[in-house]
Amino acid sequence: MREELSDIVVIKRDGKRVKFDSTKIAVAIKKGFDAVDSEYTLSDINKVFHDVIDVIKDGNFDKIKIEQIQDIIEEIMNQNGYMDIAKAYAEYREKRSQSRELFFNEKKKHKFLKALENIGLDSKNGTADEYDFDSINNRLIEYGEIVSEKFATAYIMKKKFSELHENGDIYIKNIKYYPFGTTENCQINLEKLFQNGFSTKRCSMRAPQSIVSYSMLALVAITNNQRDQFGEQSIPAFDYYMAPGVLKTFKKEFKQTIYDILDYTDFDKFIALNGIEREIEKITSIDFDISIFYKFTRESEQLKRMFRIVYEKAMKKTNKQVYQSMEGFVHDLNSICSECLTTINIGTDTSAEGRIISYNLLRTISEGLGENRRAISPKVVFKVKKGINLEKNDVNYDLFSQACEVVKVADNISFSFLDSDINTENYKIGDFNTEVAYFENGTRIIDNFVDEDRRISSGRGVIASTVLNLPRIALRCDGSFENFMDELEKKLDILKDQLIESYEIQSNKKVKSFPFLMKEHVWIDSERFEDENMKIKKALKHGLLQISFTGLNEALIVLNGKSHAESTKSQELGMEIVRFIANKSNEYVNKYNLNFVVSGNENDEISQSFVEIDRVLFGKIKNVTDKDRYTNSFEVDKAVDIKKKVEVESEYHNLTNGGHKILVYSDDVQKTVDLMYRNNIGYGVIKYKN
Template sequence: MNLSEICIIKRDGKQERFSASKITGAIGKAFEATGLDKHDESIEEITRRVIAHFTGNTVGVEEIQDLVETELMKVQPEVAKKYIIYRQWRNTERERKTHIKHVMDGIVAIDRNDINLSNANMSSHTPAGQMMTFASEITKDYTYKYLLPKPYAEAHQLGDIHIHDLDYYPTKTTTCIQYDLDDLFERGFHTKNGSIRTPQSIQSYATLATIIFQTNQNEQHGGQAIPAFDFFMAKGVLKSFQKIVASMLSFCIEMKGQAVDERTLLEVVRLHVATILLGESEKSALVSVLNGQGFDVTTDELTHILYKAYAQTRKDTHQAMEGFIHNLNTMHSRGGNQVVFSSINYGTDTSAEGRMVIQELLRATVEGLGTRGEVPVFPIQIFKVKDGVSYSDADYERAMKDFDAALAGEMTFEAPNFDLFLQACQTTAKALFPNFMFLDTPFNRHEKWRADDPKRYRYELATMGCRTRVFENLNGEKTSLGRGNLSFTTMNLPRLAIEARIKAESMADNHTSDAVEREAKAIFLDAVREMSGFIAEQLYTRYRYQRTALARQFPFMMGNNVWKGGGQLNPNDEVGDVLDQGTLGIGFIGGHNAMVALYGKGHGHSRKAWNTLYEAVEVMNEVADAYKQKYRLNYSVLATPAEGLSGRFTRMDKRKYGIIEGVNDRDYYVNSFHVDVKEPISIIEKIKSEAPFHALTRGGHITYVELDGEAQKNVRSIAKIVKVMHDENIGYGSINHPVDTCHHCGYKGVIYDKCPICRSENILRMRRITGYLTGDLNSWNSAKRAEEHDRVKHA
């Protein structure tokens, strides 16, 4: 055959003259990728064998590549594997060029697709939302082509891993942060257009907290959290109280005909009024001081003034908390009408001021937004359950004997904030928040925590509402303050299990079910170890890139020392080692689906499956620990909060393996280690099954239970569930239940098809997604809608 007469038919239909060197070059690259060189004779021989199959004067590109695969498999299977992977990746790249056009068309037409609905907190159909989505898709493409090393780009595009927030990769941002508000408020801080002084009232404290949230959100791509909201706001309550007391004293004294220097009077009050609840001896001392300063005030007058000032301070605090909630649900921090992914942790400040903050915050949360009291989506609220502070078994038993009286405040408790715990349960029953963080779970304890430490919050774990956990620290203080997650990447756990099962079935000498399962388990655990190491290296690569960011790229976060250590940098300094206190997350999804792939059963009711999943997460931790030592960075295992990812892996695995019953036959993979959402399992069984995984996923986790009916009518059941979580060493938990509101008449309750009052079908259905709430299921992507539909109510 005359090779010069052969034409190659390209994928676009065009023809070009055949060149054997192109085949030789492609095979040579596959050899190099396998680590083999100096095999010129083998490469030439394979090329000749491929050409020998040609039967006509034309041959297609895909046909040639098939022939190359066939001939390589005969002599060099490992090289063939590299060639196949490279070919698949190149095909994916070509598809992306066509795909990106379809994506852009879908954004322009505001189609209801999973790209436009990838973020339930964003209105992608608005002009700014469209611009955000355009930018996101184009930036991802740029990242694939120019920033990601090829192995990681391939692994992501082929669905082996998912590198989160790829659209923000070029910006070098970190994911999230927990604020030390006390430090920010005491020092003051600056924004682009000016400086902010230390606030002097609870209204200012609450308003500035929202401004900090909003400003810093533009410098990170994930959530923001306040670790000790009650402690940080308490000073604002006291300052308001002192100002009101001074103002009322001034009025009282002037009514007696005395001239008053209000500044001096306020200084006296600030010096001698250290709490909003003064005892009798403190009142007497203040009267003596005032009289000594020439201010004529009696004890009875002061008592009345303090009473009125306390009532006014509570009103001001309520308005401040109401404004805080309203602002965080209306202030847009980015295009697409996105509000801040905000979280607040609280529950352990036992001061009268801190307690007042939380009492009024919870009341404002129950009251809700607007004239019809819609449930607030933000902030995500987390109540910190701490033995002896906000909880005790003795208090729980006492409350259960007469729960209505306990809820009404008609009992006294040994734990000073146990009444707030009950109020938190009542609020959860109405508004789905707060969630619950358990500080005495062994892995959440801090050895430095002391009850008499006024800043003990530094040693209390706090969390992002979505579940991201930042606590342990190789490179500084073990705390949540001033730290955050750098980045995280998720492995496709079901794919590893599917591949393991396929290999085991082809390798097992004895094809009994037990033999195949044993072999599949061994292959699976080895694959988990290998993939965890692969992800750890990818995270390190991203970290090295993030280090090169300049401090001036994050003027608020670094310039104000929000990220601890950033305040020491000059604007043109690289952030470098300042990032070392952040965390790197090795994530996973689809534990249930992976176990079905291996055993035909999920881990909810199969001990064998549960043990294997637990061993897999232990392997991830072994790798994380090894990489902690290798790079001296805070690696951890994360139970991935999958929203956009929930359906991506599933779609890709259906294309690759076909539909496998019980594994990928739905639109989503079940989150992390969670028991299947369709599993008929009791509340206690679910909590007991998932609790041990919390100790292994210190990058973040959450366990939730799904209730049916109106929880607000049975607050006792909420308290019981929280106690079970406490006793079973859950780290972080939440309780889901239907919260529906009729847009037409405002009726609230469990609404099925139509409002029972006005028969309207225009219903707001509040549900939880990956840790936070959304008020419209239509804003969820198809995978998460399918998951919500399948959620079984736990008995």
């Protein structure tokens, strides 16, 4: 089909001449059908598409106007009895015509742009020292998602990028946020925020002094940072960050319990209260020998017993407060912060304080929200590490076992493997900041090629991500692997250019555009900005530019007839493809000194949108386009045996430094975690089946 039509020249409305592209026709027809709430099927869309192509082919056109193509589409719809679709398509054409008048009439275009610029200003009118910042989500409401995206594609983004996005060759995740230069996500360093407190739009938060205030401020930090980004939020070491709050609470309870006892006894005549208070302040852990206070007892057995009772009561009260704090934290994330998807990384803090945090967080998630409702957020990533929690004699083995049990009742728990090859490279024993952190979708944060001394997870995240449709390339190359690799390289170079374009737009934004992320120094290196009018480029460079891909499974079926779970040859080809993508990413890192990384896409909606367009273009192909969505990332079909699935997919985890994820269904959680660990998996999710 393409060969017969490739010589046709299409004349656009502005007189510009371009090559004929059947993909644009397929997309337009699909949009027409999607616009009507009906029972039409794929075969209906395919029929219109192929009839339109046949008419154009039979017309022997050397050149054809865009309006002629649209007339043919409308006519074919009517001829085939799709009158409602034809009507909707005609209305769509009329609206597009009005839109073009708006954009290309100079007077109207000027007014439209001024209106958009006024909405998008970093600050509203006010004094020089006062700014009433809108959150990015509120600004997006003013624009409207459609207007924002169209503005980006018409005035900001290069045309070749927007066309590839619309045609389904790539998917630009931040396309609706281009005008704002918004980044995607961040691993929030709570320790840094808690140290001296922080400010929000309307108030200042003092440094927290109890576990209750720690959990409240954690919630405030997550919520406010979400307003400056469009994606997920994550805490890379929640147990470590919250542990000091447990110790502060214990000290208060220990001291108060002593005061309470002294109110009802005459022990105060025999003990030096000032000395006891000083001793309490010296405590560095709640797990200590109570006999350190016996020096204040004058060898009185009654006073020794008093201190033992004080310790027990203080521990009981502290435990209760930690549980209530974690319960409130989880409930609030699912109510007042329900739009903010949050990931919490825990599992490696072996201190008594950190263990209490992890235990009570897992307990709260296990118990749910009441009335048989399950918590959607937070998603908990349990960090698995030998010597800390993997084996029975490890300190945190009980927490690991607890996490595995929670999997049986909730979908919130996943596992990262700190001993996998890809996750040990940067790890420094005893430094939790060098532990890799994941987002729930598998996005991995640790590598920092622009500053190898700052290879940490906290304060960093993805600044832009674009997904590549691998089956589309394979289908267009008619199964030729050589042609596939040539086309893959071309697409990767374009994708790289698009990510750089996005980065440059973001880099030119000012500190004041991100009142929490940058002004409160959540993002790494943002402390260097002394003025809110400074551009954020010097800090933003630590973020990741994510080259993602999806549908390797289907691409291999097109290229070799079988998936990588069915054929050793297909697995070899799959590894060659992903290794090539990884090598190209490293090439871009060296050339541009930016943090390009490779990731498997885990967004079902993106994989679904790709296959819907490809089904129209290439028809219903068995095991390729005859499904609701392409198989995400490098994953194999979920029907594949667990052991085989783990073995096949594990080989790709070392090649995807920007993120990876294996999803399996199992009735033995701990056994499956052990299987993942032994097979060098970086990050995995287990869905429990009875």
